[in-house]
Amino acid sequence: MTQDRVFNFSAGPSVLPEEVLLKASNEMLSYGNSGMSVMEMSHRSKDFLSIIESAESHMRSLMKIPDNYKVLFLQGGASLQFSMIPMNLFIKHKKADFIDTGAWSTKAIKEAKIYGEANVLATSKEQVYSYIPKLDSSSFSNDVDYFHITVNNTIYGTRYTPENIPNTGSIPLVADMSSNILSEAYDINKFSLIYAGAQKNIGPAGLTVVIIKDDLIGKAMDSTPTILDYKTHVDNDSLYNTPPCYSIYICKLVLEWILGQGGVKGIEQINKYKSNLLYSYLDESNLFKGTVVKEDRSLMNIPFITGNDELDALFIKEATSKGFVNLKGHRSVGGMRASIYNAMPVDGVQKLIALMKEFEVNHK
Amino acid sequence: MTQDRVFNFSAGPSVLPEEVLLKASNEMLSYGNSGMSVMEMSHRSKDFLSIIESAESHMRSLMKIPDNYKVLFLQGGASLQFSMIPMNLFIKHKKADFIDTGAWSTKAIKEAKIYGEANVLATSKEQVYSYIPKLDSSSFSNDVDYFHITVNNTIYGTRYTPENIPNTGSIPLVADMSSNILSEAYDINKFSLIYAGAQKNIGPAGLTVVIIKDDLIGKAMDSTPTILDYKTHVDNDSLYNTPPCYSIYICKLVLEWILGQGGVKGIEQINKYKSNLLYSYLDESNLFKGTVVKEDRSLMNIPFITGNDELDALFIKEATSKGFVNLKGHRSVGGMRASIYNAMPVDGVQKLIALMKEFEVNHK
Numbered sequence: 001m002t003q004d005r006v007f008n009f010s011a012g013p014s015v016l017p018e019e020v021l022l023k024a025s026n027e028m029l030s031y032g033n034s035g036m037s038v039m040e041m042s043h044r045s046k047d048f049l050s051i052i053e054s055a056e057s058h059m060r061s062l063m064k065i066p067d068n069y070k071v072l073f074l075q076g077g078a079s080l081q082f083s084m085i086p087m088n089l090f091i092k093h094k095k096a097d098f099i100d101t102g103a104w105s106t107k108a109i110k111e112a113k114i115y116g117e118a119n120v121l122a123t124s125k126e127q128v129y130s131y132i133p134k135l136d137s138s139s140f141s142n143d144v145d146y147f148h149i150t151v152n153n154t155i156y157g158t159r160y161t162p163e164n165i166p167n168t169g170s171i172p173l174v175a176d177m178s179s180n181i182l183s184e185a186y187d188i189n190k191f192s193l194i195y196a197g198a199q200k201n202i203g204p205a206g207l208t209v210v211i212i213k214d215d216l217i218g219k220a221m222d223s224t225p226t227i228l229d230y231k232t233h234v235d236n237d238s239l240y241n242t243p244p245c246y247s248i249y250i251c252k253l254v255l256e257w258i259l260g261q262g263g264v265k266g267i268e269q270i271n272k273y274k275s276n277l278l279y280s281y282l283d284e285s286n287l288f289k290g291t292v293v294k295e296d297r298s299l300m301n302i303p304f305i306t307g308n309d310e311l312d313a314l315f316i317k318e319a320t321s322k323g324f325v326n327l328k329g330h331r332s333v334g335g336m337r338a339s340i341y342n343a344m345p346v347d348g349v350q351k352l353i354a355l356m357k358e359f360e361v362n363h364k
Numbered sequence: 365m366t367q368d369r370v371f372n373f374s375a376g377p378s379v380l381p382e383e384v385l386l387k388a389s390n391e392m393l394s395y396g397n398s399g400m401s402v403m404e405m406s407h408r409s410k411d412f413l414s415i416i417e418s419a420e421s422h423m424r425s426l427m428k429i430p431d432n433y434k435v436l437f438l439q440g441g442a443s444l445q446f447s448m449i450p451m452n453l454f455i456k457h458k459k460a461d462f463i464d465t466g467a468w469s470t471k472a473i474k475e476a477k478i479y480g481e482a483n484v485l486a487t488s489k490e491q492v493y494s495y496i497p498k499l500d501s502s503s504f505s506n507d508v509d510y511f512h513i514t515v516n517n518t519i520y521g522t523r524y525t526p527e528n529i530p531n532t533g534s535i536p537l538v539a540d541m542s543s544n545i546l547s548e549a550y551d552i553n554k555f556s557l558i559y560a561g562a563q564k565n566i567g568p569a570g571l572t573v574v575i576i577k578d579d580l581i582g583k584a585m586d587s588t589p590t591i592l593d594y595k596t597h598v599d600n601d602s603l604y605n606t607p608p609c610y611s612i613y614i615c616k617l618v619l620e621w622i623l624g625q626g627g628v629k630g631i632e633q634i635n636k637y638k639s640n641l642l643y644s645y646l647d648e649s650n651l652f653k654g655t656v657v658k659e660d661r662s663l664m665n666i667p668f669i670t671g672n673d674e675l676d677a678l679f680i681k682e683a684t685s686k687g688f689v690n691l692k693g694h695r696s697v698g699g700m701r702a703s704i705y706n707a708m709p710v711d712g713v714q715k716l717i718a719l720m721k722e723f724e725v726n727h728k
């Protein structure tokens with residue numbers, strides 16, 4: 001890490017690989033032989049087309065995306081997907097099943113209700129979303145257009161493991177992967193639509209990636225604006241209007257960095273190693289403890305508490321002064337949260353644990 | 365200009381001030397004392413809040429935006445505004461008047477029709493959009509919710525001058541200023557809503573600026589998704605969801621650069637000087653000529669032709685090889701187009717003219 005950089009545990013936007021930032025900085029005034037910044041490039045130029053095509057092909061190879069899925073680079077954040085999904089997928093029943101694992105699921109539910117019915121099959125709300133509800137597939141509806149889950153809950157630090165993805169049979173499974181896309185291997189064939197705001201594991205805010213199965217495309221409600229119909233973006237290779245070009249370029253660089261880490265399998269090992277270090281310490285510590293049940297723990301977002309609000313505040317203050325920043329938990333949970341996305345170096349986690357140990361010694 | 369940079373006449377995304385790119389490059393790994401890139405900052409962090417607040421206050425002072433207007437930083441491009449505007453403004457009549465000055469007006473009309481009636485009051489289509497229709501205000505409808513114009517047509521190179529903005533009385537005037545915002549002084553009080561994709565005069569693609577009068581806020585149709593209701597963004601100071609943070613940061617730098625040029629009045633003088641150089645040459649040249657009637661000429665986008673397709677192609681090829689790039693006209697018009705936005709240096713225009721003169725001598 002360069003001298004003056006901090007360890008940034010922000011939940012999003014969040015840490016990016018330093019190599020990516022260095023490359024972006026070096027190429028800022030002229031990309032390749034283009035004589036201009038990527039920010040200045042026409043989205044129809046050869047140079048930019050090659051950037052967006054590389055981004056897509058890296059995404060396909062990293063996530064093993066089959067040919068019958070499209071990869072789209074959109075704007076509007078994951079939040080716009082909360083609306084685009086029902087607009088495009090409420091094809092027959094105008095109804096969907098949801099599992100509520102926290103604030104993000106709740107928002108997806110709220111927006112779907114504008115266009116039809118949102119059936120909440122299960123929720124972990126009564127336990128402050130500290131676990132993923134166990135599902136009995138016999139409770140799944142038959143008369144729904146899709147089934148929606150939030151694969152990793154950024155705020156509460158829960159996740160559906162790859163083994164634990166609900167089997168919805170012929171009902172399309174729709175998944176918000178904003179905060180754990182590209183962090184470990186999921187079988188794409190289990191999903192019909194995956195979406196993710198870029199600002200955690202993909203790149204800068206302002207880009208949303210959507211991976212959508214062919215058979216869901218072209219069936220949007222009549223009243224859907226052209227720009228909110230997935231088919232528009234499929235037919236135009238994500239260039240219907242000016243895309244967020246620079247964010248797509250940074251995405252390409254991030255994906256190349258992941259390839260250099262051994263792909264998703266490689267980064268998964270590192271992520272498991274990093275999160276394990278922190279969870280093991282939380283389990284053995286007498287001061288700090290995690291808030292999520294073991295089997296549903298996120299690899300990316302790790303909330304923890306001392307059980308004493310003043311001590312929490314003191315820890316956050318001390319950590320901040322030492323260059324470990326954005327450790328404050330979400331306002332709805334309190335305590336601390338360490339978001340350790342792909343780009344957080346192992347070193348950052350090790351040093352955080354050392355700091356926590358020191359704090360524990362001083363405060364017992 | 366740094367040695368290896370080209371003169372980039374792209375219509376958008378387009379040239380940015382070199383000083384802005386240099387600053388962005390230098391601050392890429394650590395912004396101020398933050399120890400992180402702006403791309404890595406939480407949108408709720410102090411550092412980022414100060415960036416977005418500066419961007420807004422610069423925009424307000426540069427454009428002299430009165431207090432009863434809100435300034436919003438959104439995603440989705442100007443194209444998403446084509447839908448958000450009717451969703452939010454079709455309050456009573458579900459009908460709007462439009463002046464059709466080309467492809468962008470046409471798209472705005474098409475999307476408005478999804479939600480109500482779009483009445484085309486006048487069009488210059490029969491003359492390939494080479495002029496702005498003269499308007500008789502007695503033809504304006506009384507039973508419309510708004511009146512829409514495209515202030516500067518990027519493709520055809522026409523513009524409503526500040527003196528020529530239609531007086532719509534009590535009917536809200538809505539204006540697409542994507543390609544000439546901040547290029548010369550317009551009286552904001554004449555408008556109720558101004559929108560602009562950032563990728564010409566504001567910053568990178570992926571950011572849309574909306575300036576909206578208070579009395580239009582909070583009246584969206586019931587079926588409007590939360591994220592497409594202007595009120596949502598007003599109530600959350602453009603932080604309802606993660607905004608395109610890095611684009612907002614570049615916007616702030618661009619606005620500071622404009623302030624350094626003497627503000628909008630200063631840049632207007634330079635723009636008039638630059639466009640005058642090129643128009644004067646086009647008028648005196650025996651080979652090249654402009655395509656737009658004199659009184660409606662854009663300061664930003666200058667289409668021109670030789671009248672011979674082969675010569676046009678040859679000129680574009682020679683220019684490109686000499687580092688004058690993106691001079692090809694839009695596919696719907698042919699010929700050439702020089703987009704000379706705020707950030708195009710005077711030098712670039714002078715050298716382009718020198719090149720055209722040389723070409724003229726060699727091809728007469």
Ligand SMILES: Cc1ncc(COP(=O)(O)O)c(C=O)c1O
Pocket residue numbers: 011012076077078079080104150152153154155176177178179197198605606607
């Ligand atoms: C799981 C999840 N879904 C959705 C969102 C909303 O994303 P955006 O801010 O891009 O709309 C977030 C943002 O942090 C998130 O963590």
Ligand SMILES: Cc1ncc(COP(=O)(O)O)c(C=O)c1O
Pocket residue numbers: 241242243375376440441442443444468514516517518519540541542543561562
């Ligand atoms: C005048 C005008 N309006 C709208 C648009 C569409 O903007 P966006 O691509 O950001 O949707 C453009 C794009 O060039 C434009 O020039």
Ligand SMILES: [Mg+2]
Pocket residue numbers: 101102103104105153154155156
């Ligand atoms: Mg949540």
Ligand SMILES: [Mg+2]
Pocket residue numbers: 281282283284285286287288289290
């Ligand atoms: Mg413990």
Ligand SMILES: [Mg+2]
Pocket residue numbers: 465466467468469517518519520
């Ligand atoms: Mg047009």
Ligand SMILES: [Mg+2]
Pocket residue numbers: 645646647648649650651652653654
């Ligand atoms: Mg002439």
